[in-house]
Amino acid sequence: MKIGELSRATGTNIETIRYYERIGLLPPPARTDANYRSYDGGHRARLSFVRHSRDLGFTIEEIRSLLDLSDHPDRDCSEADRIATRHLQQVEEKIAQLSALRDELQRIVGRCRGGLAGDCRVIEALGDHGQCEGAH
Amino acid sequence: MKIGELSRATGTNIETIRYYERIGLLPPPARTDANYRSYDGGHRARLSFVRHSRDLGFTIEEIRSLLDLSDHPDRDCSEADRIATRHLQQVEEKIAQLSALRDELQRIVGRCRGGLAGDCRVIEALGDHGQCEGAH
DNA sequence: TATGCAGCCTGTAGCCACTACAGGGTCAAG
DNA sequence: CTTGACCCTGTAGTGGCTACAGGCTGCATA
Numbered sequence: 350m351k352i353g354e355l356s357r358a359t360g361t362n363i364e365t366i367r368y369y370e371r372i373g374l375l376p377p378p379a380r381t382d383a384n385y386r387s388y389d390g391g392h393r394a395r396l397s398f399v400r401h402s403r404d405l406g407f408t409i410e411e412i413r414s415l416l417d418l419s420d421h422p423d424r425d426c427s428e429a430d431r432i433a434t435r436h437l438q439q440v441e442e443k444i445a446q447l448s449a450l451r452d453e454l455q456r457i458v459g460r461c462r463g464g465l466a467g468d469c470r471v472i473e474a475l476g477d478h479g480q481c482e483g484a485h
Numbered sequence: 486m487k488i489g490e491l492s493r494a495t496g497t498n499i500e501t502i503r504y505y506e507r508i509g510l511l512p513p514p515a516r517t518d519a520n521y522r523s524y525d526g527g528h529r530a531r532l533s534f535v536r537h538s539r540d541l542g543f544t545i546e547e548i549r550s551l552l553d554l555s556d557h558p559d560r561d562c563s564e565a566d567r568i569a570t571r572h573l574q575q576v577e578e579k580i581a582q583l584s585a586l587r588d589e590l591q592r593i594v595g596r597c598r599g600g601l602a603g604d605c606r607v608i609e610a611l612g613d614h615g616q617c618e619g620a621h
Numbered sequence: 622t623a624t625g626c627a628g629c630c631t632g633t634a635g636c637c638a639c640t641a642c643a644g645g646g647t648c649a650a651g
Numbered sequence: 652c653t654t655g656a657c658c659c660t661g662t663a664g665t666g667g668c669t670a671c672a673g674g675c676t677g678c679a680t681a
Contacts, residue, residue: 353657363658364640372638383647385658398612405586405611409638415611422603429607430597437590440583447580450541454573458566469562471569472555475541476534489628499629500669508667519676521629545667 355388359396366396374399374409374416407436491524495532502532510535510545510552543572 356363369375370386375395379387398419402412411432418429460470492499505511511531515523534555538548547568554565596606 351658362640365638367660368639383658385647394612401613402611403638405590415608418605419608419612423601426597426601426605426607429605430594433590433594433597433607437587437594440587440590444580444583444587447576447583451573451576451580454541454569454576458569458573468558469554469565471562471565472551475538475551476530476555477537487629498669501667503630504668519629521676539667 350388350393352386352388355393355396358393359400361396361400369396369399372409374413405436406440407432411436486524486529488522488524491529491532494529495536497532497536505532505535508545510549541572542576543568547572 352363352366370377378392381387399412418424457471457474488499488502506513514528517523535548551565554560593607593610
């Protein structure tokens with residue numbers, strides 16, 4: 350299959366596929382006489398693996414390790430578990446951060462009465478150093 | 486105050502302060518005879534505003550608009566409210582996304598029994614197209 | 622007076638994970 | 652024989668910094 354078909358089959362941008370090849374995440378495929386890339390099922394599976402991993406937020410380097418494990422079924426898979434567990438922790442941290450941030454934004458947004466910028470609580474709150482809570 | 490003091494006072498990297506000046510977020514300060522940047526309280530307040538906004542996840546362009554409003558107290562502040570509300574929505578969406586992602590990661594991580602990579606459920610799950618749920 | 626070192630300056634390049642061209646070649650249909 | 656979809660390489664841009672390289676200034680100490 351040509352790059353456009355692979356792109357449609359996996360929902361991956363053509364430029365991204367070439368990018369993955371350039372950084373060594375996908376092996377260089379065979380070429381047609383016209384120098385077009387020619388992919389097979391293995392490439393497709395590998396790209397799906399990469400996309401699914403990216404969708405889950407793994408970094409390229411993490412995916413490189415995971416692919417490496419998947420290429421060597423005889424190795425111990427605890428490394429894969431470690432990567433996934435650490436990533437899960439990071440996601441949980443990020444959620445906690447964003448939740449705190451959402452709370453502060455909600456406090457700020459709720460205060461706008463639609464007057465002039467000079468009296469605006471939103472702008473005022475941003476100028477504060479975060480101690481607006483107990484300040485008045 | 487010199488750039489190092491401003492850096493300590495606001496918890497902002499020196500390179501970042503110069504970066505903000507370069508992109509026009511902070512006005513160029515006066516210079517000493519030795520060509521050192523010389524900041525005043527106004528600069529400090531503005532930088533605090535920027536840092537606080539960045540901590541809340543506003544983009545540079547959004548901060549530019551917010552600063553513009555804060556520079557013109559006679560304008561209507563509904564624009565500030567609009568920016569903050571939209572940003573809040575984005576944060577909420579992000580949290581929802583990450584929560585879904587966390588759930589999937591938890592499912593994946595919980596399945597590793599520590600065997601060989603060839604039998605690893607983590608790697609297997611990543612290779613799937615996300616239909617692993619009802620598949621077996 | 623010499624010397625060392627912290628701090629400042631400019632300018633450029635790197636980070637991540639793409640994305641978007643420019644400028645060209647290839648191929649099948651009409 | 653032309654049109655238009657598709658493919659190629661190579662380079663530069665995105666956001667928001669961060670990290671140098673290579674050089675200047677200012678102050679304390681020997």
